Amino acid sequence: MQSSAALEYDYSVAKLYMWTAVIFGIVGMTIGVLIASQLAFPELNYLMGEYGTFSRLRPLHTNVVVYGFTISGIMASFYYSAQRVLKVSLAELPFINFLAKFQFVAYLIAATLLVLSLGMGITASKEYAQMEWPLDILIVVYWVIWGINMFAMIGARREKALYISMWYYIACFLGVAMLYLFNNMEVPTIFFSGGLGAWYHSVSMYAGTNDALVQWWWGHNAVAFVFTVPIIAMIYYFLPKESGQAVYSYKLSLLSFWGLMFVYLWAGGHHLLWSTVPDWMQTMGSIFSVVLILPSWGSAINMLLTMKGEWNQLTENPLIKFMVLASTFYMLSTLEGPIQAVKSVNAIAHFTDWIPGHVHDGVLGWVAFMVFAALMHMAPRAFKREIYSKSLLEAQFWIQTTGVVLYFTSMWIAGITQGMMWRAVDEYGNLMYSFIDTVSVLHPYYTIRAIGGLLYLIGVFMFAYNFFMTATAGRKLEQEPQFRSPMA
Amino acid sequence: MTLTEMQGYAFFFFTILLVVILYGYILHLYRSEKKGERDYEKYGKMALDDELHDRPVEENPKATNDDKKE
Numbered sequence: 001m002q003s004s005a006a007l008e009y010d011y012s013v014a015k016l017y018m019w020t021a022v023i024f025g026i027v028g029m030t031i032g033v034l035i036a037s038q039l040a041f042p043e044l045n046y047l048m049g050e051y052g053t054f055s056r057l058r059p060l061h062t063n064v065v066v067y068g069f070t071i072s073g074i075m076a077s078f079y080y081s082a083q084r085v086l087k088v089s090l091a092e093l094p095f096i097n098f099l100a101k102f103q104f105v106a107y108l109i110a111a112t113l114l115v116l117s118l119g120m121g122i123t124a125s126k127e128y129a130q131m132e133w134p135l136d137i138l139i140v141v142y143w144v145i146w147g148i149n150m151f152a153m154i155g156a157r158r159e160k161a162l163y164i165s166m167w168y169y170i171a172c173f174l175g176v177a178m179l180y181l182f183n184n185m186e187v188p189t190i191f192f193s194g195g196l197g198a199w200y201h202s203v204s205m206y207a208g209t210n211d212a213l214v215q216w217w218w219g220h221n222a223v224a225f226v227f228t229v230p231i232i233a234m235i236y237y238f239l240p241k242e243s244g245q246a247v248y249s250y251k252l253s254l255l256s257f258w259g260l261m262f263v264y265l266w267a268g269g270h271h272l273l274w275s276t277v278p279d280w281m282q283t284m285g286s287i288f289s290v291v292l293i294l295p296s297w298g299s300a301i302n303m304l305l306t307m308k309g310e311w312n313q314l315t316e317n318p319l320i321k322f323m324v325l326a327s328t329f330y331m332l333s334t335l336e337g338p339i340q341a342v343k344s345v346n347a348i349a350h351f352t353d354w355i356p357g358h359v360h361d362g363v364l365g366w367v368a369f370m371v372f373a374a375l376m377h378m379a380p381r382a383f384k385r386e387i388y389s390k391s392l393l394e395a396q397f398w399i400q401t402t403g404v405v406l407y408f409t410s411m412w413i414a415g416i417t418q419g420m421m422w423r424a425v426d427e428y429g430n431l432m433y434s435f436i437d438t439v440s441v442l443h444p445y446y447t448i449r450a451i452g453g454l455l456y457l458i459g460v461f462m463f464a465y466n467f468f469m470t471a472t473a474g475r476k477l478e479q480e481p482q483f484r485s486p487m488a
Numbered sequence: 489m490t491l492t493e494m495q496g497y498a499f500f501f502f503t504i505l506l507v508v509i510l511y512g513y514i515l516h517l518y519r520s521e522k523k524g525e526r527d528y529e530k531y532g533k534m535a536l537d538d539e540l541h542d543r544p545v546e547e548n549p550k551a552t553n554d555d556k557k558e
Contacts, residue, residue, distance in 0.1 A: 007540055084538035088551075160546035163534040237535050246532035251517045254528070258513070280495060483536075 009083045010090040011382040013100040017076035018375055018382065022464050024068025024111070025368070029460050031061040033453040040446035051119060059130045060118045065363070066128060066226060068111055073371035074230040075107075075146075078169055080378050081237040082150065085165060086157035096152045103145040110138045117200075124202060126215050128222045129183050133202045136184045143180070147173050164253045168233030171261060175225035183218035209276050213269075220268035227367050229260070231326075232299050234374050239303055239323045242377050243313055244483035248305035252298055259295030263288050270341035274350060282343070289341030296334035303327040318393040319485055322373035325401065329365025333358065348423065353442070353449075354415025361408040364400070364456055372396075372463055379467060380485050385474030387487035392466045400459035406452030414445035 038044040038054045045053050079100060083089055090097040113135055117123075123130040131139065150173060154162065162170075186202040204211050240247050247253060269277065269285025304327055307313065313320045336358050340349045349355065380387055387393070421441065424432040475488060520526045533545050 009540065085534050087538065087540060087542070087544055089540060156551070157548050158551040159534060159544040160548040161531050161534065163531065165535070240532065240535045241538070244536065246529075246536055250528040250532050251514075251521070254517060255514060259510070 007089050007091060009080075010097060011080060011378070013090065013097070013104060014076045014080040014378060015382050016101075016104050017072045017079065018378060018467075020108070020111075021069055021072035021076055021371060021375060022467055024064055024072055025371075025460050026464055028061055028064030028069050029453075029457050031057050031064065033450065033457045035061055036446070036450040036453045040443060040450050050121070056119065056121060059123060060115065062128060063114055063118060063130060066222070067114065070226060070363075070367055070371065071107075073374060074172070074226075074234070075104075076378065077234045077237070077374045078150070078230075080382070081165055081234075082153055082169065085159065085163035085237065086153055087159045088153055088156045090153075093152060093156055096149050099145055100149050103142060103149065106138065106142045106145065110135060110142060113138070122198075122200060124184075124186065124204075126183065126204065127219050129180075129215070129218060131184075132200045133184075133186055133188050134200055136180075136186070139180070143173070143177055147177070164236040164247065164250070164257070165233040167257050168229045168236070171257075172225050172230040172233065175221060175229065175265075179218045179221045179225065183214050212272055212275065213277055213281075216271035217265075217268040220271055221265060223362075224260075224264040224267075227363060228264075228296075231330075231367050231370050232260075234370050235303055235323060235327060236299075238370075238374050238377050239320075239327075240306055242317070242319050242323070242373075242484060243307060243310055245306050245308075245310055248302050248308060252302045256295045256298030256302065259298065260292075263292050263295060267292055267341070270346070273341070273343055273346040286341050286343055286346075290338045293334060293338050297331055300327045300331040300334070313484075317484060318390060318397055318487075319373045319376055321394075321397050322369045322376075325397075326366050326369040326373065329361055329369065329404070333362035333366055336361070348419035349415060350419075352415035352418040352422075353411045353445070354419070357408045357411025357415055360411070361404060364404045364407065369400070375467060376463075376470075377485050379470045380474070380477060380487075381480050383471045383474065384477050384480070385470055386477055387485055388466050388469035388474045390487040392462055393487065396459040396462040396466070399462070400456050403452045403455030403457075403459065406448055406455065410445040410448035410452065414442045414449075417441060417445075 034044065035054050035057050038057075050056060079090070090100065114131060117132060117135065118130060122132055124132050150169060154166070185205040187205055188199075188202045189197050190199050190201065206214050236247060236253065266288035267285055269281045270289045271285075273282050273285065275282075304324065307320070307324065314324055339345055340354065340358060376387060376393065379385070418438050421433045421438045422431075426432050477486065517528065521528060530545055537543070537545075
């Protein structure tokens with residue numbers, strides 16, 4: 001082992017993804033605030049002709065934050081922490097290091113083409129799977145390279161056991177690979193139409209209800225394997241490392257992992273409650289969604305208990321604040337989801353604004369907070385510089401927390417109001433309200449949501465500035481910090 | 489037997505089965521630790537002692553060959 005003394009971890013790939021996470025975070029969330037504002041003030045739809053309409057921008061927002069910001073954050077964390085928990089440096093594996101850089105180039109090409117094609121209105125019309133078939137092929141290549149790199153690093157590891165984070169990264173890889181392939185089975189129309197139509201156009205291989213089932217098997221599990229599993233991988237590494245506390249219970253992490261893996265894949269049916277899919281399948285979706293509380297809270301409670309005896313760090317270290325709140329929002333979100341999946345609640349909640357409310361307390365409070373914390377934990381190690389400003393991080397935390405609270409509370413009220421108004425009938429059984437009645441009632445809540453989003457976006461800009469200054473102007477560090485990230 | 493009845497029995501069977509598996513796994517984790525077969529909690533150190541020169545919690549026997557290549 002003495003030969004490894006001169007060897008260091010190679011953060012070059014992690015750094016590339018850290019920058020794209022910051023850039024895509026700004027782009028994706030700026031579009032998000034714009035479309036939230038469009039819902040409150042429809043005139044904003046006409047700023048850029050067809051390119052500025054809600055329908056054109058909404059898929060851009062979701063795709064850029066999911067596949068741009070979040071995947072970048074995940075990949076940065078993976079290429080940083082996998083080396084460390086496996087105790088193998090990418091510098092020892094030159095070919096894998098090259099492949100990882102090649103994978104990043106493929107990612108940039110795919111991301112650019114995705115933004116361009118969605119901007120032009122080219123879409124496969126499946127939620128979170130809007131990419132047309134040529135792009136899908138590129139994504140498959142990208143994902144396979146990630147798998148090769150991951151398993152090559154695992155093969156070369158010095159640590160015999162795989163740390164918890166690695167299980168979740170492997171699950172992320174396998175889960176997305178399987179679901180992506182099944183949901184994107186599509187027929188390029190040009191080959192079967194005698195050369196008619198655009199070359200990139202395709203139709204799904206499934207029809208009707210089957211298509212919906214496969215779509216939501218994917219749609220829900222994209223949340224599972226992109227927004228949950230790899231983010232858990234991140235918190236299981238970054239929270240113990242930043243706090244200097246070993247994970248509270250390794251056994252609980254094992255139980256939660258296998259529980260999550262077994263339960264999550266069955267829950268997608270809850271997106272199709274009260275639709276034309278078989279009733280037993282809807283019930284199964286509901287039941288598995290409720291059972292899902294168990295493994296989700298297992299991980300979240302494990303994280304909170306990791307801080308046992310060290311809660312003073314919550315007041316002293318803003319990164320701990322971000323991670324503890326992330327794990328708390330994970331608990332909130334994974335309680336709210338199962339409630340919405342109960343059939344009777346879903347009868348009110350389905351198609352209302354409560355759903356985007358739920359999504360956003362999960363993604364803003366849990367996913368993005370965790371990505372910010374991870375990026376800021378990695379920055380001093382990757383750039384060998386102190387974090388530029390602690391007070392800026394603190395301010396970002398409070399501004400964004402206020403933003404998230406405004407977002408989900410306004411959407412709770414809006415969603416339940418909307419659901420009740422849609423269902424309200426008079427004594428003769430006639431509907432009491434027309435659609436436009438609900439729209440005028442909801443206007444104030446849409447405005448509050450846009451303000452909440454704007455606050456969050458301001459925080460993103462503060463983060464970007466802080467990150468850029470850390471990388472370029474932070475005080476130089478002589479030695480890599482062991483636990484707590486140094487900040488000025 | 490109607491399809492609904494079959495679904496009812498299947499639901500009951502699977503509920504019992506999954507509960508047994510869940511509690512069986514918890515029992516397995518605690519029992520193997522009590523018997524001294526495994527010490528799960530030591531693996532938590534992997535995130536903390538993660539420098540290249542830190543001693544692995546459990547050395548990978550294959551890794552020594554890799555070190556010679558450097």
